[in-house]
Amino acid sequence: MKREHQESGRKYPLTGGEGCSSKGKMRDEGRGDGSMDEELAVLGYQVKSSDMADVAEKLVQLDMAMGTVQEDGISHLSCDTIHYNPSDISCWLESMLYELNPCQTSDPNSSFSSIQSPILGQHPQSSIFSSAKQSQFYEDNSEYDLRAIPGIAACKSSGPTPDFQIEGSFKRLKYDSGQISTLPVKSEATDGSVPEPARPLVLVDSQEAGVRLVHTLMACAEAVQNDNLQIADALVKRISLLAVSQAGAMQKVATYFAEGLARRIYKIYPQKSSIDSSYSDILQMHFYETCPYLKFAHFTANQAILEAFAGAAKVHVIDFSMKQGTQWPALLQALALRPGGPPTFRLTEIGPPQPDNPDALQQVGWKLTQFADAIGVEFHYQFVCESLADLEPSMLDIRPGADETVAVNSVFELHRLLAQPGAIEKVLSTVKAIRPKIVTIVEQEANHNGPVFLDRFNEALHYYSTLFDSLEGFALTQSNSKDLVMSEVFLGRQICNIVACEGSERVERHEALAQWRARMESAGFEPVHLGSNAFKQASILLALLSGGDGYRVEETNGCLMLGWHTRPLIATSAWRQAA
């Protein structure tokens, strides 16, 4: 579109449909009758031919105004155009200009409202919003106001309405593969004299419904944060209705978040049942099989450990993650084939006791021993049945005189320690006492541990939306849909934990790589760069995925991150004790 413009002299560089229209305008400036311009009418725009020059001038002004406004401020315009009925170009232009330069008028609110009437034609002036009666704060952009969502209980028409405050700024969500849209919100508290009636939405397609769904989710979270449980309750029901109209990833994400919110509102916290741990193991196994995140984690961590073990005759790996032990066959095989032959391999698994499956750790050991036997690696296995927070160095059977190279591995486990104060420091000091050659850590790349619920909610919404989007690719190719469903349940449980639980129950306290880096460095570790070998292997692995065209591997400061399109989702890092 823009390029087309530049060829025609670049007079009216606009986005979207206006591009064609201005070219048409240039050609038709001669016509002088009062009827609608025909050429533009074909394109869907209604502009009186007599107004053409005026409209053209306004387009130029708009262009200049858009150029001077900071970038942050204009992206909302691309969403707003739907609501402002761009068919009527001259009024639309006026409203855009006023919106961009409110200081041009003496009273922005009154002129804004006066602009609205010609745009929308007649609309019911609802008595709710008769001015000056209630001191209510409204958002400046009323499309993103809840009243745009029809029939909602938030717009109670009778009785004393609650002081409905929408405070704070909503975070901006990135536009991501057409399924979740951008929602900028400027919440400027204006005094209650702005009558903003329910605006009829011009276009309702699935993207539109998606925008409303996301907005409802965020509004509900805000209500929960402010303890407006009645409103939150109504919104949660609205979310379920809206979610049905969506398809694919958006629907699933919305459903899980709605469930989390509902649990939080009604205070029905998911109880830890006795079959929980083996069930979550099974779910994680399916998650491993479906998508590349765990495989990426294992392969990159293994590569770092392999390089650290170069030349060692005896090696000892201490693993915090357990979970069926699928990480270790590949490492054992790589060690078996290294020049010079395999070392003596000792593995210590640490896992919390599982009442429903007490032999879980033992079974993993048997399988791994069988595997190591098959490929000819001398293998010793031991396990420590303790929760990670209770770990002591004495439990680990460290043999300092045996000249062993030690590696510590943790895949998606360390963030759980953040739920108990002091636990992470204790574990890190235990790790230091072991004196490992390398510590590999794989964690989710997101901050779901902020102090404010709403921030956590928004971050999680963005993160899990991206994650579910990436899983959608597999839905098209894999015939084994049971795996996919289980993976989604696995992720859904994480969502539920982040949204609904608090205190020591909330174990999914993900933190971003930068935060882990700070924590490790203050504990006395320094980073080890993951080599290009790991990077290339990870890249090939991702390239092999059917339906995985969106995955990207990135390297930042020696750490590898796996992401979907532009959003990093998982980060692998390696550490050693600072000299």
Place this chain on the structure above:
Amino acid sequence: MAEGRRTIIGAKKPKFCINDHRDLLVEIMKRLDARSLGVAACVCRLWCSITRNDALWEHLCFRHALSPPSGVRTVVVALGGYKRLYMVCVEPVLSRLGTVKIGLDGDSGGGGTDGDSEVVRRVWRRYGTQLSLSLFSVDYYERLGARPDDSSASSLTFLCEPVNLGRC
């Protein structure tokens, strides 16, 4: 009868039968691709036994990659043999070589498909063996715990549509 005898008396040169020259047969089969080997296995019992020879499949696996380090053979045989390695790990990768763009230098869109597939081939030549062996190990490990008739557990189904490893 008379015609048959006439034919036999008239023939001076013995007919060439490939089945008499097993080494030639093996040489020819070394140059076939996997699908043709499968087809060849259906011809007769001799051909079937030749195609089942793991050495042929070893050759096939490493045709496009660097020659593997010594000791690989014992490991691969222990984990299920070259034929299985090929079917489960190598073949899906190779079939995707032409259609895949790997953003290895941070530039996944440049060049054009020829340049990209060349890059991919080069990278595969260096790292592919390692990767397919790792995946093969994971596959074996998962089969350790599974029942013999349980074919649903496989973390390698992400590579392609489910591969039918029926005995052929």
